[in-house]
Amino acid sequence: MTAALERLRRELGDQIDTRPESLRATRGDKSGHSSLGDPLAVVHARSVEDVQKTLRIAYDSHTPVVVRGAGTGLAGAANAGPGEIVLSMLGMDRILEVRPDDLLAVVEPGIINADLNEALRAYGLWWAPDPASRAISTVGGNIATGAGGLLCAKYGVVRDAVLGVDLVLADSRLISLGHRSVKGVTGLDLTSLVIGSEGTLGVVVGATLKLRRLVPGETVTLTASFDGVRHAAAAASAITAAGIQPSIMELMDAACLAAVHDLLDLPAPRAGTAQLTIQTDGPAAQAEADAIAVIIGHAAGEVTIAADEVQGEHLLRVRRSMHPAMERLGTTLIEDVSVPRSAMPAMFDEIARIEREYAISIPTVCHAGDGNLHPNFIFEGDTVPDLIWEAAGELFRASLALGGTLTGEHGIGILKSRWLADELGDDQWQLQRDIVRVFDPRGILNPGKVFAP
Amino acid sequence: MTAALERLRRELGDQIDTRPESLRATRGDKSGHSSLGDPLAVVHARSVEDVQKTLRIAYDSHTPVVVRGAGTGLAGAANAGPGEIVLSMLGMDRILEVRPDDLLAVVEPGIINADLNEALRAYGLWWAPDPASRAISTVGGNIATGAGGLLCAKYGVVRDAVLGVDLVLADSRLISLGHRSVKGVTGLDLTSLVIGSEGTLGVVVGATLKLRRLVPGETVTLTASFDGVRHAAAAASAITAAGIQPSIMELMDAACLAAVHDLLDLPAPRAGTAQLTIQTDGPAAQAEADAIAVIIGHAAGEVTIAADEVQGEHLLRVRRSMHPAMERLGTTLIEDVSVPRSAMPAMFDEIARIEREYAISIPTVCHAGDGNLHPNFIFEGDTVPDLIWEAAGELFRASLALGGTLTGEHGIGILKSRWLADELGDDQWQLQRDIVRVFDPRGILNPGKVFAP
Numbered sequence A, B: 001m002t003a004a005l006e007r008l009r010r011e012l013g014d015q016i017d018t019r020p021e022s023l024r025a026t027r028g029d030k031s032g033h034s035s036l037g038d039p040l041a042v043v044h045a046r047s048v049e050d051v052q053k054t055l056r057i058a059y060d061s062h063t064p065v066v067v068r069g070a071g072t073g074l075a076g077a078a079n080a081g082p083g084e085i086v087l088s089m090l091g092m093d094r095i096l097e098v099r100p101d102d103l104l105a106v107v108e109p110g111i112i113n114a115d116l117n118e119a120l121r122a123y124g125l126w127w128a129p130d131p132a133s134r135a136i137s138t139v140g141g142n143i144a145t146g147a148g149g150l151l152c153a154k155y156g157v158v159r160d161a162v163l164g165v166d167l168v169l170a171d172s173r174l175i176s177l178g179h180r181s182v183k184g185v186t187g188l189d190l191t192s193l194v195i196g197s198e199g200t201l202g203v204v205v206g207a208t209l210k211l212r213r214l215v216p217g218e219t220v221t222l223t224a225s226f227d228g229v230r231h232a233a234a235a236a237s238a239i240t241a242a243g244i245q246p247s248i249m250e251l252m253d254a255a256c257l258a259a260v261h262d263l264l265d266l267p268a269p270r271a272g273t274a275q276l277t278i279q280t281d282g283p284a285a286q287a288e289a290d291a292i293a294v295i296i297g298h299a300a301g302e303v304t305i306a307a308d309e310v311q312g313e314h315l316l317r318v319r320r321s322m323h324p325a326m327e328r329l330g331t332t333l334i335e336d337v338s339v340p341r342s343a344m345p346a347m348f349d350e351i352a353r354i355e356r357e358y359a360i361s362i363p364t365v366c367h368a369g370d371g372n373l374h375p376n377f378i379f380e381g382d383t384v385p386d387l388i389w390e391a392a393g394e395l396f397r398a399s400l401a402l403g404g405t406l407t408g409e410h411g412i413g414i415l416k417s418r419w420l421a422d423e424l425g426d427d428q429w430q431l432q433r434d435i436v437r438v439f440d441p442r443g444i445l446n447p448g449k450v451f452a453p
Helices: A002-015 A020-025 A048-061 A113-121 A139-145 A190-194 A229-241 A254-263 A285-298 A309-320 A322-327 A341-358 A386-401 A417-439 B002-015 B020-025 B048-061 B113-121 B139-145 B190-194 B229-241 B254-263 B285-298 B309-320 B322-327 B341-358 B386-401 B417-439
Strands: A041-044 A065-068 A085-088 A095-099 A104-107 A162-168 A174-178 A203-210 A219-227 A248-252 A273-281 A302-305 A331-334 A364-367 A372-379 B041-044 B065-068 B085-088 B095-099 B104-107 B162-168 B174-178 B203-210 B219-227 B248-252 B273-281 B302-305 B331-334 B364-367 B372-379
Touching: A002 A041, A002 A048, A020 A041, A048 A065, A048 A085, A048 A162, A048 A203, A065 A203, A095 A113, A104 A113, A113 A139, A139 A203, A162 A190, A174 A190, A174 B417, A190 B190, A190 B417, A219 A229, A219 A285, A219 A309, A229 A248, A229 A273, A229 A285, A229 A341, A248 A254, A248 A309, A254 A273, A254 A309, A254 A322, A254 A364, A273 A285, A273 A309, A285 A302, A322 A331, A341 A364, A341 A372, A341 A386, A372 A386, A386 A417, A417 B174, A417 B190, A417 B417, B002 B041, B002 B048, B020 B041, B048 B065, B048 B085, B048 B162, B048 B203, B065 B203, B095 B113, B104 B113, B113 B139, B139 B203, B162 B190, B174 B190, B219 B229, B219 B285, B219 B309, B229 B248, B229 B273, B229 B285, B229 B341, B248 B254, B248 B309, B254 B273, B254 B309, B254 B322, B254 B364, B273 B285, B273 B309, B285 B302, B322 B331, B341 B364, B341 B372, B341 B386, B372 B386, B386 B417
Parallel strands: A041 A085, A065 A085, B041 B085, B065 B085
Antiparallel strands: A095 A104, A104 A203, A162 A174, A162 A203, A219 A273, A219 A302, A248 A273, A248 A364, A331 A372, A364 A372, B095 B104, B104 B203, B162 B174, B162 B203, B219 B273, B219 B302, B248 B273, B248 B364, B331 B372, B364 B372
């Protein structure tokens, strides 16, 4: 270990950071989970060559490497522990190229999602992936986790928005995956393989992003209140089934809504009230909002349509205050199952069952346009109690039984690796593990994450 | 070999076909290329179990397996030769499930693309991938090649339209990849890896397809004539740059247009005339067509807007008659490079240069909305002459130099494998090859294709 650190210092000089506060900061992420001790060092990479040098040293010395962006992950995938080198990509944050005619941009991985979109606005363009962390998370991190967001049902997931990536392999070689053209089927699609691979296949040092033109026209925001979460979920399904595609359709169950109203000093909602927050965009935004209001009326919901974008922001504020509201209830384990849209009501039934059986509270918010639920398991203290993990395991099994998945957009990381084989099956688990070994024969890239034994 | 054939007969009875005409039919595809001799046998699979039995026998006996759909490929990927077992998926053509509420369908791989879409129409749904072969090609073949089509720029490629696949591995084990939900980031994205893998990773025995609702409203078709292909390409770029997204935007160069007019007994176009054929769809179809007409006017093009869908079909007929028109000029090698949209004019310049330097004719049609060009190399006789391959090699190098790719939608197969490393680089070529070996350690799946040494 010491030899590796010495070589890092020799070759990368003041980019090697071993200050206690720097090391400590890399042990955790937004999941609340922390590793058991400080890593060896943080390398502040400023160039592809820095990354290659670091990997060369790590490879030669069999030292584990944890690649890290802004640390906003929710599954512990970028949490670093004893004996590990942290490779921080935050210093590689340049936009290298914007091509409005080809609707693409080439960027370094450390750029913050919102900063990129701010720069793209001048070109009338945007990059669609919009995780809730977009103001503070990096594009590289979004790619590494396959991060989702509120707009995915209408505008796609990360996999739909990346044309290629440059990857430094475990042994420090640099390869370019993907292409700059709209179409391309040359060889295996390794770009898609890297998206969501959570630091196990290589280090993304550049990305060619597929952009969209800014959506013309206004946005219209509305909320709808229902007597119970099941009615709200059914109304969301009815909207989708009618062929209307809102840009945003968020569902908050009664516990969420009550907690937010309390946080914001709003009048308490009627007991059991669940709420949909919906936004339409584009030239037909108003017509779609009106059509949605009719469907909600049939579903016995109470609608409020914002008169303008200011009032729209006011309505959205309730949804955006979810996380601070949850934090006031206790410590939270934010979960992330995703089911086929038609299974949403059944999934809410399962959550209610788990709440009863385990005598716990699981306020749940849901991206209702795409069936991605975020149940918030509330507990006391810093460490997730075994009972909560048992309840979470029950949630995962329920999601799989309904044709769903363990994680819609947060990833497996360290927190869900023990359930991975339940979804993949043992044969596929081993196959995926063997593919990782092709990229990383010495097992130095994020060991113990995702495919932990 | 005989032992493997005997075991196939014993276990699969009359599903084993060794009639000379059946064997001969599997040696070629629509590329015109044929293998050097008949394969061992054709297995007509009717179930997943049939596929597993076949792979078990092939694996035990180290016998190569070539998976085949309708044989409409353009790169020889499904061409079978001596000593190989052909696994025909045409008998597995059922639609197992259609879920309008979840916008998905589960199908067997042998279903014809157009038949699937005919069935989906009753639900108000469609599957977007629309290769030119859609009336005769299978969904499994579309997935295996990552086939494109005319609508990709607006409605996406195959990779955007498949949620999951069931895969029989080389050793006969069955695994399920992907998910039924809109979002899902559990483990590595092996579904995307299988799409476009051309029979090298396993046998796709089922697919969960992501569907779209039928687009409401009319379609509007228009053509525009230009004095030269460069002006036509520039006009296409101007349309895209204006933020208008036609569903179809096809470009025919002067040689193509003249050949089609000759075939259809239409008046000969003015010498050098190139043509765009454009279709808009959806509620704004007419407004978009009008806006396109203005842009074309600025680009000195002559516009014809169809008054109705009947006249629209009439205009589209010219583009649809490309292949029969080419066949009258001689034998054709249909190529398939794809470049960033802004590089289309430069790519046409390169094609003109190659025509001059090699003294050959390369009539070219282009999906101008996405930068995918199909240069048709014309020659005499049954076998592609070396000179034509040299010229094609020059074309591929030109495409790569412009930031493009070897193949936008046809695949590598046997015909382009010698250029694969030029695009991937040696390191990535070897990495991809090693990944294939994880799936197929004995090298029995489509050997000699894609990653031919």
